[in-house]
Amino acid sequence: MKTTDFNYYLPEELIAQTPLEKRDESRLMVLNKETGEISHRHFYNIIDYINEGDCLVLNDTRVIPARLIGEKTDTGGKIEFLLLKQIELDKWEVLVKPGKRAKIGTWFEFGNGILKAKIEAMGEDGSRIVTFSxxxxxxxxxDKLGNMPLPPYITETLEDNERYQTVYSKNKGSAAAPTAGLHLTEELLQKIKAKGANIVFITLHVGLGTFRPVKVENVKEHKMHEEYYSIEAEAAETINLARKMGKKVIAVGTTCCRTLESATTNDSQLKAGNGWTDIFIYPGYQFKIVDNLITNFHLPESTLIMMVSALASKEIIMKAYETAVKEGYRFFSFGDAMFIKGKE
Incomplete structure (x- = not known):
């Protein structure tokens, strides 16, 4: 299985640069993962596919202003940090640009010295381990010095930083938003609850693992970066009960999907707890608990398009993406949504 198998043609003008005025008015492609049948709706129509007893699983992580612009203490050379993962109280794994300036022992400062950082060690894939003082x-x-870490394909200025947060974001720690959840509104969530569905929150702090490009030719040789997750006992119990009763478990976003599949045993029992996951889901993977997925449209050759190709099939997903391009859907973080539908 080659990385290039997951490539597709995307006109640049279909990359969404700004969020819609109303979150739930984005378009929604409904895809039957068994037959490949497609219907075109709006996101507020998602309620038509959620029934009493079903479980809607949301990632309540909150994006931190993880992008820091500063300078090298001794020379004044410009530097950019992207905070990836908190290791200890003041020790973080970060991406540094330009990396050649970030040698072990080097000091950097931000906000005229309000925040200082020392490079302690080399991390994975070119990252650095730093200690802040x-x-x-x-x-x-x-909050004072940091900027919202928007993906590089978004070149427009974001007027309101809350539009890169879900309305239910709570637990700070992500370097990027779980973007499938950006379509949900408080009103829509209330309507889903009123229909008798369960809304369950879990946490996965989105880091480099989700977005790191696949640089190997053979998909199976790619190594994911670890990300922290947490699942409360009540959440696990609710999801397990839904499965036992034959109800749908609908993961909102690939981050939810990764978390649920990481914490589920081979007999399809979700376990409460917290830890680190580097699960890599690609075609051939047998899902243990997720049978329905709400997701955005993902970058070519990314681990995310590989994951959705595992839930449906590569052929069905690539045809769906071809249709999305033809129909003028908006792509990536601020783009439209897809509902990969399993059992009714």
Whole structure:
């Protein structure tokens, strides 16, 4: 299985640069994962596919202002940090640009010295392990100095940072938003609850693992980056009961899908707890708990398009993407949504 098998043609003008005024008015492609049948709706129509007793699983992570612009302390050379993962209290794994300036032992400062960082070690895939020093509360300093870490394919300025957060975001720690959830509104969630469905929250802090490009020719040789997840006992119990009763488990986003599949035993029992996952889902994977997925349209040759190709099939997904391009769907983080539908 080659990485190039997951390539497709995408006109640049279909890459969404800004969010729609109303979150749930994005378009929704409904895809039957067994037959490949497609229907075109709007996201607010998702309620038509959610029934009493079904389980809608949401990732309540919150994006932190993880992009820091600073300078090298001794030379003043410009530097950019992207915070990926908190290792200890003041120790983080970060991406650094340009990397050649970030040698072990080098100091950098941000906000005229309000925040300082020392490179302690090399991390995975060119990242660095740094220790921050400051006075006060780190989160408050980050809120003051940091920027929202929008993906590089978004070149427009985001007017309201909350539009890169889900309306239910709670637990700070992500370097990117779980974008499938950006379509949901408080009103729509209330309607789903009123229909008798269960809304369950889990946490996965989105880091490099989700977005790191696949650089190997053979898909199976790709190694995912670890991301932290947490599942409360009540959430696991609710999801397991839905499965036992024959109800749908609908993962909102690939981050939810990865979390659920990471924490589920081979006999399809979801276990509560927390930990780190580097699960890589690609065609041939046998899903243990997720049977329906709400997701955005993903980059060519990405681990995300490989994951959705495992839930449906590569042939069905690639045809669906071809249809999405033909129909003028909006792609990526601020784009339209797809509902990969399994059992009724």
């Amino acid at each position: 400051y006075e006060g509360v780190f989160e408050e300093i980050l």
